[in-house]
Amino acid sequence: MLETLFGKYRNIVISIALFLILDASVLTLNFYISFEIAGDAVDVNLAGRQRMLSQRMVKSLHDINYAEDQSEERQRALDELALTQNLFQTTLGAFDRGGEALGAGGDKVQLEAVNTDPALAAVSRAKQLWAPYSTLIDGVLSSSNDYELERALSSALAYGRKHNLQLLTLMNDLTVELEHVATSKATRLRWIQTVGISLAIINFLIILVHFLGQLKESDRRVERARKETTEILETVGEGLFLLDKNCLISSQYSKVLESMFVRKDLAGLSLEQLLGKVVSDKDLKTAQRFIALLFREEIKSNLVGDLNPLKEIEVNIADNDGRFLTKYFSFTFERVYEAGQIKDILVTVDDISERIRLEKELAVSRAQNEQQLEVLTNILHANPSMLKSYLKQLALSLDKVNDILREPSKSSSSLKKKLHSIFIEIHKVKGEASALNLDSFESLSHQFEKSIQVVLEQANIEGDDFLPLVVKLEELVKHCEFVESLTTKLAQFSDTAAVAPVELRDWSHLYDLTDKVASRTGKQARLVMSGLSELGADSPMAELINNLAVQGIRNAIVHGIEEGEEREQVDKAALGRVELRLLQSNTGELEFVIKDDGHGIDVERIRAQAIKSGRWTEDQLESWSAKQLTSLIFEPGFSTEDSHQLDAGAGVGLDLIKQQVNAMRGRIRIASRRGLGTKISVFLPAINSLKHAA
Amino acid sequence: MSSMKLLVVDDSNIIRRKIERSADTSCFDVVGLACNGVEALTMLQSTQASVVTMDLTMPEMDGVECVERMVKLKPDTRILVVSALSDVETGILALEKGARGFLCKPFSEQQLNEALSELVEGLDV
Numbered sequence: 161m162l163e164t165l166f167g168k169y170r171n172i173v174i175s176i177a178l179f180l181i182l183d184a185s186v187l188t189l190n191f192y193i194s195f196e197i198a199g200d201a202v203d204v205n206l207a208g209r210q211r212m213l214s215q216r217m218v219k220s221l222h223d224i225n226y227a228e229d230q231s232e233e234r235q236r237a238l239d240e241l242a243l244t245q246n247l248f249q250t251t252l253g254a255f256d257r258g259g260e261a262l263g264a265g266g267d268k269v270q271l272e273a274v275n276t277d278p279a280l281a282a283v284s285r286a287k288q289l290w291a292p293y294s295t296l297i298d299g300v301l302s303s304s305n306d307y308e309l310e311r312a313l314s315s316a317l318a319y320g321r322k323h324n325l326q327l328l329t330l331m332n333d334l335t336v337e338l339e340h341v342a343t344s345k346a347t348r349l350r351w352i353q354t355v356g357i358s359l360a361i362i363n364f365l366i367i368l369v370h371f372l373g374q375l376k377e378s379d380r381r382v383e384r385a386r387k388e389t390t391e392i393l394e395t396v397g398e399g400l401f402l403l404d405k406n407c408l409i410s411s412q413y414s415k416v417l418e419s420m421f422v423r424k425d426l427a428g429l430s431l432e433q434l435l436g437k438v439v440s441d442k443d444l445k446t447a448q449r450f451i452a453l454l455f456r457e458e459i460k461s462n463l464v465g466d467l468n469p470l471k472e473i474e475v476n477i478a479d480n481d482g483r484f485l486t487k488y489f490s491f492t493f494e495r496v497y498e499a500g501q502i503k504d505i506l507v508t509v510d511d512i513s514e515r516i517r518l519e520k521e522l523a524v525s526r527a528q529n530e531q532q533l534e535v536l537t538n539i540l541h542a543n544p545s546m547l548k549s550y551l552k553q554l555a556l557s558l559d560k561v562n563d564i565l566r567e568p569s570k571s572s573s574s575l576k577k578k579l580h581s582i583f584i585e586i587h588k589v590k591g592e593a594s595a596l597n598l599d600s601f602e603s604l605s606h607q608f609e610k611s612i613q614v615v616l617e618q619a620n621i622e623g624d625d626f627l628p629l630v631v632k633l634e635e636l637v638k639h640c641e642f643v644e645s646l647t648t649k650l651a652q653f654s655d656t657a658a659v660a661p662v663e664l665r666d667w668s669h670l671y672d673l674t675d676k677v678a679s680r681t682g683k684q685a686r687l688v689m690s691g692l693s694e695l696g697a698d699s700p701m702a703e704l705i706n707n708l709a710v711q712g713i714r715n716a717i718v719h720g721i722e723e724g725e726e727r728e729q730v731d732k733a734a735l736g737r738v739e740l741r742l743l744q745s746n747t748g749e750l751e752f753v754i755k756d757d758g759h760g761i762d763v764e765r766i767r768a769q770a771i772k773s774g775r776w777t778e779d780q781l782e783s784w785s786a787k788q789l790t791s792l793i794f795e796p797g798f799s800t801e802d803s804h805q806l807d808a809g810a811g812v813g814l815d816l817i818k819q820q821v822n823a824m825r826g827r828i829r830i831a832s833r834r835g836l837g838t839k840i841s842v843f844l845p846a847i848n849s850l851k852h853a854a
Numbered sequence: 855m856s857s858m859k860l861l862v863v864d865d866s867n868i869i870r871r872k873i874e875r876s877a878d879t880s881c882f883d884v885v886g887l888a889c890n891g892v893e894a895l896t897m898l899q900s901t902q903a904s905v906v907t908m909d910l911t912m913p914e915m916d917g918v919e920c921v922e923r924m925v926k927l928k929p930d931t932r933i934l935v936v937s938a939l940s941d942v943e944t945g946i947l948a949l950e951k952g953a954r955g956f957l958c959k960p961f962s963e964q965q966l967n968e969a970l971s972e973l974v975e976g977l978d979v
Contacts, residue, residue: 462972
């Protein structure tokens with residue numbers, strides 16, 4: 161309080177004090193001079209009385225003179241003379257030296273000695289005249305007989321007649337002088353009052369002008385500051401607001417806050433009202449607890465930032481059309497102190513959606529880059545010409561799938577059929593990718609297969625269920641285009657990729673496939689091939705033989721060859737054997753043999769699986785021959801493996817082989833012996849497809 | 855300025871040693887290493903430590919309960935929670951119970967010392 165009085169408001173306090181002092185001084189002077197004037201009035205009064213007394217004395221002398229001897233009148237005149245002489249004497253003394261005198265009302269008054277020249281002159285002259293006069297009067301008053309009285313009276317009367325007028329004049333002069341003094345004092349008092357009041361008024365005017373100016377100026381400053389604050393809050397890009405202890409939003413907040421939260425009039429809202437529908441209840445509760453911590457003095461605000469639950473938060477905000485927008489906001493909280501106390505929390509809200517989006521994009525593109533690098537590595541390992549023909553085939557297959565998806569079909573059964581055809585096509589794509597070690601294509605087509613499986617497992621298939629498949633197809637198509645562009649780029653680096661495909665088809669990828677499938681299934685297997693290299697790369701059969709080989713190897717390892725330990729128990733080498741043999745009979749017919757030394761086809765297992773599939777009853781299957789049961793492995797969607805893995809269990813491998821062979825008007829023969837192995841022979845009609853040895 | 859008594863509470867031996875090694879010896883005197891809340895309470899009474907680093911997930915007695923009991927026992931104890939950020943809720947709970955700061959794992963030597971000096975700011979030694 162004192163600080164403000166003597167600091168900020170020092171000037172106004174001094175001015176007001178001055179004003180009061182001025183007023184008080186004028187009042188004091190006024191009081192003092194008025195008092196003096198009152199004293200002067202008494203002086204004037206008594207000086208006037210002196211005039212009258214001088215005349216009364218002369219009159220008393222005459223009265224004594226005319227009164228009868230020893231009469232009452234004479235005595236009254238004598239008393240009168242004594243009284244007037246005494247009054248005149250004391251009053252003159254008081255005027256001369258200052259002192260007591262008898263007032264007009266008979267009261268005692270204190271007189272100051274006169275001090276102006278004319279008054280002094282009048283008093284001293286009067287004293288000279290009065291002294292002998294007074295002595296003569298004393299003579300009259302002290303006479304003890306008529307004779308003495310006569311004598312004293314005649315000399316007093318003689319003196320009185322001679323000097324009375326002078327004395328009267330002197331007393332008159334004194335009266336006039338004293339009146340003059342009083343008048344000048346009154347004038348002075350008026351002057352002092354006029355000056356004092358003028359000064360007070362001037363002071364007041366100064367206060368008014370100066371301080372009203374200052375007030376106006378400070379009002380202007382306040383207004384300017386308010387405007388600046390408003391401007392800042394209207395233009396700043398972050399949401400800014402203060403939260404008080406009750407978690408209520410301040411009256412001033414940045415304009416952008418309204419557009420961020422798509423609502424107006426946020427002042428006075430609670431944090432809960434602002435964030436209620438925007439973040440999850442859990443996050444809101446945590447945020448409220450966090451803010452409560454910030455209001456606690458003993459908690460170090462610099463050491464709790466990590467616990468801010470709204471540092472990076474997903475918000476769902478309904479826009480004006482009622483659509484929900486998902487954004488990411490970042491809230492930061494800062495304490496605001498006032499007089500060493502935590503008063504508010506300053507909250508800053510940043511829209512970091514763009515940053516998050518970029519981060520996500522970066523992550524995606526990083527993953528893509530890694531994948532591309534992987535694909536690139538794969539491609540570099542693959543045989544250029546085979547890759548080329550694979551991509552060509554793949555494009556055809558994907559077109560085919562696309563056509564199937566486009567075909568209009570309504571009934572659930574026709575939709576199911578569509579799914580099967582797509583599955584067969586994609587499975588072939590997968591098998592070939594696997595054979596060529598093209599992991600990316602393999603995994604994409606595997607995903608595709610899984611999606612198809614999911615749809616197939618539904619009780620009631622509808623057209624909409626195909627949507628995810630369209631997405632998967634799109635992925636494959638994109639990837640295919642991407643790899644094609646990569647190979648084109650690579651071709652610019654090396655001449656080898658651009659040259660015509662090699663004359664002889666390279667079957668080495670089948671060894672890789674064998675290794676891969678074996679390691680995936682935890683088995684050991686080696687591939688033995690013969691006659692395949694005789695097949696020209698341009699042979700129309702080459703593609704089919706390759707498909708047969710890929711499916712055959714996978715089936716042999718997955719379904720035929722046992723795990724190492726199991727083989728050792730039945731006295732077999734731990735290393736299983738898969739054999740591919742291509743023969744040409746005299747008639748030109750091709751025979752392609754896929755042989756393994758595994759456990760052969762387990763007919764009972766097929767029977768159990770067939771019962772499980774629910775397509776046939778137990779009674780039906782009871783009467784089936786082993787051959788009939790074996791032929792089930794060519795049924796679409798039939799598999800003895802329970803789960804759908806990369807290499808088997810999808811139940812289309814042999815189905816696919818059968819389809820392709822049928823398309824070529826070929827035949828398939830299966831021979832299997834329990835514990836010894838399986839031999840699948842595929843016979844294809846004669847085409848002049850074998851390269852004649854030069 | 856004499857050094858303040860620091861009690862380190864963490865169930866991981868590695869973290870305990872790390873804090874012991876990292877704490878600025880000119881300000882802090884490590885007077886105890888506890889591996890759970892129960893042990894920590896005993897040590898707090900025997901050593902009269904004024905500063906504590908507290909892990910949250912520990913066997914026997916977890917950090918939140920330990921903070922609560924320490925503050926009951928010695929209200930002026932300055933406790934810094936040192937924990938992973940996996941559970942913000944628990945961290946907040948520990949602060950509500952009376953801890954005064956939170957340092958998230960993993961931390962550097964510098965971060966630990968900055969946090970400790972912030973924690974003991976205004977504490978009469």
